[in-house]
Amino acid sequence: MKKFFGEFKKFITRGNVVDMSVGVIVGSAFTAIVNGMGNFVLKPIINWILALIFGSNSLDGILTYLKKVEITDTATGITTVDLTKSIYIDWGSLINAIINFLIIAFVLFTIVKIINGMKDNNEKFKKNFDKLHVDKNERKELKQAGIKLSDRKAVKAYFEEKEAKALAQAEEEKRIAEEKAKADRLANPTTEDLLKDIKVLLEKTLEK
Helix, strand or coil: CHHHHHHHHHHHCCHHHHHHHHHHHHHHHHHHHHHHHHHHHHHHHHHHHHHHHHCCCCCCCCEEEEECCEEECCCCCCEEECCCCCEEEEHHHHHHHHHHHHHHHHHHHHHHHHHHHHHHHHHHHHHHHHHCCCCHHHHHHHHHCCCCCCCHHHHHHHHHHHHHHHHHHHHHHHHHHHHHHHHHHHHCCCHHHHHHHHHHHHHHHHHC
């Protein structure tokens, strides 16, 4: 029994089970948002447009009868169609289903686009913040330079200038090292250098 409950505890505390539970709860709330947006905002607008076009705020009357059964009220003499016994194609329900699908798709697209935009902005902000993250030594440098850590623009400009100076110094050191290596080679030529010099002299002699 103890082993059984231990396995049960392990099962319910696994990451995928917890994630699935959170997904179901969030999905239910998300469905309520989508349905509310569609039923209470977009659908009334569409029904208003339909009322202007067809004179009715519903598409229920758009039918094509394959078999039409009519009944007449003996008291009033009014003839109506008995839909329970008639065979018909309900174009109105089909159009309503398509409209509902488009509403849900539009609402989902809008919400996902907003969420993705917020996510991109958050990642961009985090990336910029990480770039401005300073350690203890850099805090001291900023303090000595009279720059406040809260002044992000000044901090960014300071480190950009520092990086530019470091690159310039590295380039200068590289140039000096190359010149020194060239001077050392001229002062102490290798056998290969001597052979190259002899070749150049011979070519000049032959040209004369």
